[in-house]
Amino acid sequence: MGTPYSSRAASLFAGLVLATFSLLAGANTPTVDHAELKALQGPFATGPDVTEACLSCHNKAAHQVMDSIHWQWEAISPTTGKKLGKQHAANNFCGSVLSNEPRCTSCHAGYGWTDRNYDFTKQENVDCLACHDTTGTYKKVPTDAGHPLYEPREMPKGSGKIVQPPDLAKIAQNVGRPGRQNCGACHFNGGGGDAVKHGDLDTSLIKPSRELDVHMAQDGANMVCADCHTFNDHKPSGSRYAAISKDTDGKDMRFGAHTRATCESCHDLAPHGNERLDNHVDKIACQTCHIPEFARGGIGTKTLWDWSTAGKRGPDGKPLFIKDEHGHLTYSAEKGDFEYGENVRPTYKWYNGVVHQIAITDKIDDSRILELNRVEGSATDPNARIWPFKVMVGKQPYDPVNKTLVVNHVYGADDTSFWSNFDYEKSIKAGMEYAGFPYSGQFDFIETRMNWFITHMVAPKEKAVRCNECHTRADDGRLAEITDIYLPGRDRNPWVDLFGGVAIVGAIGAGALHGIARILTHRKGKGK
Amino acid sequence: MSENRIYIYKRYERFWHWSQAALIIVMMITGFEIHGSYTLMGFRDAVNLHTLAAWALLVLWAFTIFWQFTTGEWRQYLPSMRNVSAMVLYYTVGIFKDVPHPFRKTVVQKHNPLQRLAYLALLAFISPLIWGSGLLYLFYAQWPGLGLDKYLTLEGVAIAHTLGAFLITAFFFIHVYLTTTGHTVFAHIKAMITGWEEVDEAPVAAPAASRKR
Numbered sequence: 019m020g021t022p023y024s025s026r027a028a029s030l031f032a033g034l035v036l037a038t039f040s041l042l043a044g045a046n047t048p049t050v051d052h053a054e055l056k057a058l059q060g061p062f063a064t065g066p067d068v069t070e071a072c073l074s075c076h077n078k079a080a081h082q083v084m085d086s087i088h089w090q091w092e093a094i095s096p097t098t099g100k101k102l103g104k105q106h107a108a109n110n111f112c113g114s115v116l117s118n119e120p121r122c123t124s125c126h127a128g129y130g131w132t133d134r135n136y137d138f139t140k141q142e143n144v145d146c147l148a149c150h151d152t153t154g155t156y157k158k159v160p161t162d163a164g165h166p167l168y169e170p171r172e173m174p175k176g177s178g179k180i181v182q183p184p185d186l187a188k189i190a191q192n193v194g195r196p197g198r199q200n201c202g203a204c205h206f207n208g209g210g211g212d213a214v215k216h217g218d219l220d221t222s223l224i225k226p227s228r229e230l231d232v233h234m235a236q237d238g239a240n241m242v243c244a245d246c247h248t249f250n251d252h253k254p255s256g257s258r259y260a261a262i263s264k265d266t267d268g269k270d271m272r273f274g275a276h277t278r279a280t281c282e283s284c285h286d287l288a289p290h291g292n293e294r295l296d297n298h299v300d301k302i303a304c305q306t307c308h309i310p311e312f313a314r315g316g317i318g319t320k321t322l323w324d325w326s327t328a329g330k331r332g333p334d335g336k337p338l339f340i341k342d343e344h345g346h347l348t349y350s351a352e353k354g355d356f357e358y359g360e361n362v363r364p365t366y367k368w369y370n371g372v373v374h375q376i377a378i379t380d381k382i383d384d385s386r387i388l389e390l391n392r393v394e395g396s397a398t399d400p401n402a403r404i405w406p407f408k409v410m411v412g413k414q415p416y417d418p419v420n421k422t423l424v425v426n427h428v429y430g431a432d433d434t435s436f437w438s439n440f441d442y443e444k445s446i447k448a449g450m451e452y453a454g455f456p457y458s459g460q461f462d463f464i465e466t467r468m469n470w471f472i473t474h475m476v477a478p479k480e481k482a483v484r485c486n487e488c489h490t491r492a493d494d495g496r497l498a499e500i501t502d503i504y505l506p507g508r509d510r511n512p513w514v515d516l517f518g519g520v521a522i523v524g525a526i527g528a529g530a531l532h533g534i535a536r537i538l539t540h541r542k543g544k545g546k
Numbered sequence: 547m548s549e550n551r552i553y554i555y556k557r558y559e560r561f562w563h564w565s566q567a568a569l570i571i572v573m574m575i576t577g578f579e580i581h582g583s584y585t586l587m588g589f590r591d592a593v594n595l596h597t598l599a600a601w602a603l604l605v606l607w608a609f610t611i612f613w614q615f616t617t618g619e620w621r622q623y624l625p626s627m628r629n630v631s632a633m634v635l636y637y638t639v640g641i642f643k644d645v646p647h648p649f650r651k652t653v654v655q656k657h658n659p660l661q662r663l664a665y666l667a668l669l670a671f672i673s674p675l676i677w678g679s680g681l682l683y684l685f686y687a688q689w690p691g692l693g694l695d696k697y698l699t700l701e702g703v704a705i706a707h708t709l710g711a712f713l714i715t716a717f718f719f720i721h722v723y724l725t726t727t728g729h730t731v732f733a734h735i736k737a738m739i740t741g742w743e744e745v746d747e748a749p750v751a752a753p754a755a756s757r758k759r
Contacts, residue, residue: 294593297687486589491582504701507582507589511705518712525716529723532637536727539642 053191060187065129065165066142068190073141080141082252088127089144091115095259097372102259106377108390110323110412110466111209114378114425117452120163121429125204132163134452147186149200150193155184157203161429198224198234201243213317217362217408218474222315230315232478246279255279261471263303263371263395264403281305301503303369303403305473307483311361312408312472318346318358322411325426326463328354329440337440352428352437354413364406364472366497368395373469378423379455382464384416390468397502404500406472413465415446419458425449554656554743559619562610563738569603570718572596577711600680622657625666633660641727651743668717676710679703 052058057071073080087093092103104115104122115122116134123131129143130136137143145164147156159167167183202224209215213222228235234242247256256279265282281289281304288296289304298307313319330351332338337351346358372394382388390412395402416423427449428436434448442461450457488497489507497505555563576596579586586592614620632648637660640648649658657665682694682703689695728734729744737743 293687300687484588484590485593486585489580489582489589504699504704506700506704507580509701509704510581510708511701514705514709514712518709518715521712521716522719525719525723529719533723533726535642540644 048194052193055191058187058190060190062186062190064168065145065147065186068186069129069142069144069146071190072146072193079146079252080144083127083144084138084141085251086127086253087257088149088252088254090138091126093257093259095373095375097260098374100375100377102375102377106379107259108376108378108380108423110390110410110414110468111215111320113414113428114449114453116378116425117427117449118429121161123163124158124160125207126164129164146193147189148203149196151189151200152194152197153189153192154199156186156189157184196242196244198242201247205243209320213313213315213319215320215410216470216474217312217319217359218309218470218472220313220315220317220319222317223474226315226475228478229481230477231475233476238478246284248279258471259373259375260371261369261373261473263369263405264300264401299403301397301403303405305471305476306364306366306404306406308476308479309364309406309472309474310477310481310483311363312406312475313360313362314475314477316360318344318360319362319408320356320410321359321362321408322355322357323353324355324413325415326354326413328352328436329442331440351440357411362408363496365409365469366404366500367393367407367469368397368399368402368500368502369393369405370395370399370402376423378425378453380423381421382416382423384418384421384462384464388464388466390466393469397500404497408470408472410468410470411465412468413463415442415461416464417450417458417460418462419460420456422455423464424457424461425453425455427452551742551744552651552653553741554651554653555738555741556617557741558613560738560741562606562613565606566603566610569599569606570714572599573603574711574715574718578715581708581711597684600684622655623662623665623669625662626659628659630659630663633658637727647729650745664717672710672713672717675706676714679707679710683707 055075057074062068062071069080083089087103090103091105092101094100095102108114112118112122119134119136120132127145127148129145145158147166148158157166158164159171159173166186167181170180170182173179173181202219202221205216206212206219206221206223207214208219213220223231223234226235228238232238233246234240244254247254249255262280265280266287268282268287269285270280270283285304287299289299290296327349328351330338330349338349339347339351340349342348342358344358347353347356349355370393374389374392374394376382376388376390393405393407414423415426424446426436426442427434427445431438432448433439434441434444436442436445439445446461447457447459483496486507488495489505491508492498495508497503497508573596575586576592576599578584579592580589580596587595629648636645636648639645651658682689682698683700685692686700686703689698725734725738726732728737733744
């Protein structure tokens with residue numbers, strides 16, 4: 019309720035938050051001007067040359083990065099112990115890094131990962147600039163295994179547009195803290211394009227309105243990604259393989275740990291100034307109410323990807339591509355059918371901190387829709403809260419004999435890659451051979467689902483989900499699918515309602531009948 | 547006005563009755579919205595208003611219980627089975643034949659025997675049900691701290707509360723109807739507003755107006 023007291027408290031709190039951030043981040047003048055450093059005068063022929071110059075001062079930096087998921091693309095889930103990361107986990111977007119490296123590794127925090135024999139120990143291959151460029155001119159070429167452009171090149175091919183290589187010396191002299199464009203270059207474009215993968219991460223967050231993202235808006239808290247996703251020794255905090263379902267520690271500033279990208283680590287455990295709302299945090303994740311819809315920035319996110327239809331050719335014999343009125347591909351011969359969504363209401367599920375992420379080599383049950391990363395939890399689980407998800411609908415190739423997913427070799431100028439030949443027979447065989455995984459030689463398509471945590475694009479509090487969007491009997495109530503709780507306003511006991519209805523109708527009816535009988539039998543006035 | 551009237555409802559009693567009536571009506575309206583029976587002011591406002599009215603009614607009851615005991619009025623709720631059958635006979639037969647009301651209100655006996663039973667049932671069964679379940683509902687978040695979560699479910703408490711609400715609502719409608727059964731349709735309501743009840747015939751007891759509040 020917008021009482022003067024609570025709004026005063028809220029603005030006081032907002033002021034404190036901003037003050038805290040300016041203390042942490044903005045206020046210190048750097049003691050180094052990189053532009054004056056001899057090692058950074060250039061010219062630099064390649065990215066690794068720049069890295070070597072960086073390492074001449076920051077001599078531990080590369081080894082820190084090399085210990086991080088941004089370099090390894092591999093991580094052990096702390097909750098299931100399973101080896102995950104892009105190298106192993108299956109998704110229902112592009113598929114697998116294996117056999118497609120030069121394309122996929124354009125988002126690797128390194129240079130030259132062209133094939134499965136990549137040497138992960140060469141520290142000069144760490145890409146410092148992807149994260150630390152502040153000029154906005156450093157770009158990794160989509161197809162060059164993480165390298166930027168070194169020579170002028172026509173891109174895209176046949177367009178007549180010549181792209182100039184970035185000035186590496188100038189970029190090196192202007193390094194700084196990672197901004198939203200650095201992170202966004204990969205994380206806003208996951209899945210092969212803007213907004214495709216996450217639903218709550220896209221380029222609208224570079225300059226978001228307050229309504230889109232209250233934290234990142236310039237007239238909001240004006241925070242950047244790394245203000246929440248704090249880095250310790252170049253290791254980022256926050257993980258979709260093991261997102262913290264319920265933070266019971268609260269503000270983490272007091273521990274000085276800065277290892278958790280949870281709402282509570284800033285907002286603490288009872289943030290509403292309203293007991294009834296605070297009582298919800300035990301069972302409801304902050305995001306559930308505070309991110310009413312995802313893909314709110316005007317850029318559609320992919321909601322369906324059906325690989326089974328890929329490979330069609332148009333009447334002209336050329337690969338078929340169909341676009342919708344927004345310029346989005348709805349069909350691509352390379353990738354199949356797509357659907358997109360904007361302002362999408364999330365799907366709500368219990369989540370207790372454990373994600374059962376399928377790896378490409380896992381045995382799967384093909385008798386039903388395959389959930390690639392089932393989130394665990396229920397109403398009775400003390401660690402579980404109701405979380406919002408983008409549920410990505412997919413249909414992708416698998417091996418119906420061995421019952422595993424497959425590696426599809428999509429990228430490459432060879433006669434097996436799918437995007438050159440549009441032949442699954444060849445491309446899957448090539449991918450599985452390359453990966454060294456057993457393959458029966460048969461493939462089919464399986465329907466899959468993938469849960470994407472919705473945790474960005476936090477709306478201002480006045481746009482939060484209203485009470486009656488869940489507390490309602492309407493079939494489209496937000497929590498209509500969460501049936502293992504008693505939800506006031508939605509649930510009831512039909513027998514008690516029947517009894518109560520009969521009691522009330524009976525009371526009114528008895529009174530009415532009695533009254534009518536009195537009137538009918540009333541022979542003379544009673545009044546004196 | 548006739549001089550055949552007695553001052554039967556004292557000022558506090560009338561204040562109590564009408565403020566309680568208003569609060570209960572508010573709680574019925576908001577309560578059934580919270581139950582999901584209809585949408586009127588929205589779930590949030592309904593919950594807030596319902597809770598506010600509940601606390602207001604608790605405060606009112608605290609004063610009223612004090613008043614009942616300091617004035618001795620609590621004795622009005624002591625039940626007696628005597629003359630209950632006469633009351634039942636009156637409401638089922640006599641009232642249609644213009645038989646005089648078998649009970650004569652006096653200051654020391656303002657409730658007829660059937661009323662006494664009804665109010666006692668309300669106090670002894672429905673009231674504990676709705677207040678007990680309501681307070682548990684309100685303090686749901688404190689259950690683990692109080693060790694209650696092992697014994698209670700939200701569903702059980704909510705359904706008990708709903709049952710109580712249905713019973714109170716049914717009572718409310720019967721209560722309102724019965725106010726019309728005085729010697730005129732609005733006689734009882736008038737009495738509850740002014741405090742003065744007109745009586746059919748010359749009162750047996752001395753006029754009560756002199757009695758102290």
